[in-house]
Amino acid sequence: MEMHSHLSALNETRNNWFLRVRVTRIWNNTTSSGIMIRYNMILLDCEMHAVVAPELWNLFAGIITPGTIYCIRNLNVSPSTGLFRPVHSKDMIHFTASTTVVLDLNNDLFIPRHKFHITPLNELRDSFYFYGPENQPVYSTDVVGVVENLEAMRTVQIQHGSRDLMRFNISDGLNRHCVSFYSPFPEHYEALYETQLENPVIVILASTRVSVFRNTYVIGNLPSTKIYINIDDPQVFLMRQRPYSVSTSYKSTSYRTTWKIKARVTRMWPSVFVTDNGTETMKGYNLVLLDDADCHVHVFVYADN
Incomplete structure (x- = not known):
């Protein structure tokens, strides 16, 4: 199979890059009067922002959907500019009239579905x-x-x-x-x-x-x-392990740990996380409890308990 470049290796020295990336988000920018400025995408193997001019978007609009992996060829790279940049990469990608996008049908490439830079x-x-x-x-x-x-x-x-x-x-x-x-x-x-x-x-x-x-x-x-x-x-998994007691209206939280309740277990499912190299790890089990006041509560039990 033809060798592809990683997003982290891109620079401005050429425009014939070959990528295998997942598209995670698509959105557009317009002026206050509604004039289209550009279409934007987040490409992920390590994460990079890509933009497409409105007049070129019709070349790709029927092909690209978020969550899917594509092979992308022939694109330009320039330094990132502007305020509120969506990713922390120093460069951004520009699609051109010679850019081609093809669905990647191979299963030998693992790219996570999301990447976030969470600020606590x-x-x-x-x-x-x-x-x-x-x-x-x-x-x-x-x-x-x-x-x-x-x-x-x-x-x-x-x-x-x-x-x-x-x-x-x-x-x-x-x-x-x-x-x-x-x-x-x-x-x-x-x-x-x-x-x-x-x-x-x-x-x-x-x-x-x-x-x-x-x-x-x-x-x-x-x-x-x-x-x-x-x-x-x-x-989300880490947040869910915190000792919340949450009402169905999202309004109450508590850190008390001595609650005694009587409830029916209505659902149970495992939590399994897949690492970047594809290894599956069992974290524990989830339960949904239902009491006689028709209130649902989510409970997590660690696998080693």
């Missing part, structure tokens, strides 16, 4: 070291937490007219921050309002904007923001 909630203040010399934000921020106090969506008036607003808190049990997302919302946002989600509802908010309002840190959305809900990811 207690370090959001320190995340401002991402800011440039003129106090402008260089990188966006990924965060993980339990959803609490999910509010009904409402319409508000802002500087540029009326926008829909969704608000909730995310918490790690000790730290809690407000999330305020304005329309247009990230893809699949409506899933947060489904009543059948497994509790606790743990989200990874990728590529968010952190700002300060009245001495409070607020997590906001960008065009590149995406919401991942209860996904099979090590960060």
Whole structure:
């Protein structure tokens, strides 16, 4: 099989690179008047931001879908620029008219489905070291937490007219921050309002904007923001091991460890994580408990217990 280059090896010296990468996200940028500026993708073997001009996007729109691995040839590389960059790579990829994209049908390449640069909630203040010399934000921020106090969506008036607003808190049990997302919302946002989600509802908010309002840190959305809900990811797994007692309305958390309950086990499933080299590791077992007040609680039991 033809040798391919890793994203970490790309530079500006040539434009005939051959890659085998997974596309993890796609979004577009528009002006305030709705004019399309460019289409964006996150390519993953080590992670890199790729952009496509609007006039070229029709060449690839029917081919590329998030989560799939592709062979990509002939592209340009340039230094990353702009504010709130979605990845920390020093370079970015530009698709050209000579770029080709082909679905990779081989199964000999392992690339994880996601990669996040999580900033712990207690370090959001320190995340401002991402800011440039003129106090402008260089990188966006990924965060993980339990959803609490999910509010009904409402319409508000802002500087540029009326926008829909969704608000909730995310918490790690000790730290809690407000999330305020304005329309247009990230893809699949409506899933947060489904009543059948497994509790606790743990989200990874990728590529968010952190700002300060009245001495409070607020997590906001960008065009590149995406919401991942209860996904099979090590960060979610670690969050789920914390001793939460969570109501179905996402509102209560507690660190008490002497609870005594009477409940029925309604579901049980294993937690298995796959490392970067494809090795499977059994972490433990999950249970969903249901009591006579019709309240569901998620419980995790380590495999060695």
